[in-house]
Amino acid sequence: MSDEQVQQYFQAIQQQIATLQQKQMLIPLQEIMIALDELQLIYDEMQTSLEAAEVVEEELFRQNQRINARYYYYYDLFYSSPIAYIVTNASGVILEANQAIAQMLNVPQRYLIGKPFAVFVAESDRLIFYNKLNRLAQNSKVQHWQINLCPRQKEPFDAQLHISATCNISGCVEALQIGVYNMNLYQHNQFAPKLNSQEIFTADVKPLSQLPHLDGLQVLVVDDETDARDFITAVLESHGIRVTAVASTAAALEALETCHPDVLLSDICMPDGDGYSLIRKVRELEAIQGWHIPAVAFTAYLTEDREKALSAGFEAHLHKLAQPTELIAMVTQLTQQNHNAY
Structure with a gap:
């Protein structure tokens, strides 16, 4: 029912009450008129609230559009990042993985989801890996772990994991964001960071x-x-x-x-x-x-x-x-x- 139709109903009722008043039915009709006025007031307040709700709904819609745009921006950034990156749960099971980590581990990207990251950790380092996972709740800082990783059908390599934990209100770890760096590339100076421009030492680095x-x-x-x-x-x-x-x-x-x-x-x-x-x-x-x-x-x-x-x-x-x-x-x-x- 539209607002115009509601107003027409109010007017019709008021006209009928006015007609009854002319027939000497004053006492009950006065009470009805008061109730009708209160009803009209309530209706006006509802209309005002509805208009305010429409404004809020429009703003929420715009905010949702902005959030979606940012989500897809970071989603693309995550998956196209040149840095190997995964997200796991507290037990180290992979929830998300980008293309770089799939290439590093030499497995299809879709294969990684749902797999324990520990299966790619060298067997000699797995106990250390799980012990570190169990202690993460005691340390909310970004951590750097040295560990050996074993990609599929490739030689193992030394890796550094940069790990940040997301905790719930109770302080329990819910998710881990892990950046993975192949240290063998740094050792061969393919991506090694430079020293300062003053070249603090000039001699070649010895073993x-x-x-x-x-x-x-x-x-x-x-x-x-x-x-x-x-x-x-x-x-x-x-x-x-x-x-x-x-x-x-x-x-x-x-x-x-x-x-x-x-x-x-x-x-x-x-x-x-x-x-x-x-x-x-x-x-x-x-x-x-x-x-x-x-x-x-x-x-x-x-x-x-x-x-x-x-x-x-x-x-x-x-x-x-x-x-x-x-x-x-x-x-x-x-x-x-x-x-x-x-």
Whole structure:
């Protein structure tokens, strides 16, 4: 029924009541007129609410169109990304996979959906993989795992997994977003990140076994990720370097009160004070103490601004995907430069 028809009904009823009033039926008719007026008021309010609802519905429709457009944009971005990428549930079962990971594992893209990612993990690493999965709920930060993957009908390769967990309100992991990097490509310098434009060390990088032991050197490592600290510590200590490893800017400044390291190696992105704030405080402390600590910005992000790191006070910038040989060579070069300067 249209609004015009409803108004016609109201008018017809009012005319009939007016006719009855002329016939001396005043008392009940007055009550009917009051009820009719209230009904008219209720109807008007309903019309107003309906008009407001139509406005809201139109806005929701436009928002839904925008959301759909963004969804398809990111959907295409995900599937066409050159970075191998999967989404799994908390148990590691693949929910989504892009073309790059299908090519990396040498299987059809559709085959990956519903398969445990662990089937592509080397058998020797599967127990470690599942143990790490079980501990993800205790750590909401992006994690970097080193693991061996076995593609179909191809040689196994060393991989680095960049893993971010999505948790529900209770803190339980619901999904994992995993970027997969073939470290063999970096080892052969096909995609290896460059050092800073000042070319911090000029000699060719030697095999790790040919690098000298650096007994007596001390390095302060600052990284909020336990795996990263453990890996860097193992590399440095294997060459006789004494390592103090801490998880925050505050802990690093506290360590500097009792030690004077030969090199500072700091992550850039940390939740409780980033590497930029740390290097500023270190340089302020140096002005008071009268000594200098060569510092390396160590980052997991390929897009990290190298020039920004150097301008902030770091002498060098190194990606976490760099080879251990590069790390040792950089520490050696920085130490030599610092000793020559003093």
